[in-house]
Amino acid sequence: MLKSISIAAGALALCMAGTVMMVLPSQHAAAQSAGMFVNAVDLDIVPAEREKFLAAITENGTASVKEPGCRRFDILNLASDPNHFFLYEIYDNEAALKAHRETPHFKKYAATTANMVAKREARPMSVVASNAR
Incomplete structure (x- = not known):
């Protein structure tokens, strides 16, 4: 049980990291155009x-x-x-x-x-x- 919770948490962390990485480039581009x-x-x-x-x-x-x-x-x-x-x-x-x-x-x-x-x-x-x- 503890192992499956650990795997699920790891998978969630990877998904969140991927989501953050997808958001950051557009924020960077917006900051560049604003300047x-x-x-x-x-x-x-x-x-x-x-x-x-x-x-x-x-x-x-x-x-x-x-x-x-x-x-x-x-x-x-x-x-x-x-x-x-x-x-x-x-x-x-x-x-x-x-x-x-x-x-x-x-x-x-x-x-x-x-x-x-x-x-x-x-x-x-x-x-x-x-x-x-």
Whole structure:
């Protein structure tokens, strides 16, 4: 009798350990996504400067994703307006975004495009949930 109780307790402990291990990764993923910081930027470009702007922002985006705290740097173009761009940048935290703004490639981009941007609206955001496939 004592042996069967001991076996049952052992089996229960193994089941519980398996359940905990299945729960922990999702909690870890949720904690990671909760810490992400997004910089969402709308840009209206001077029409005559579009191609030069596109070259400059592409160079900046390519260099940005190589930074330690930058997870993503998407450059989107509004389908109905070839001169409207949207930047979707994901960083580990706000400090990583601030560090990005101090890099030589960002400073070059900012100086190069200063007269190309007719309107700029940046919106810092925190990630509530990240759903990707």
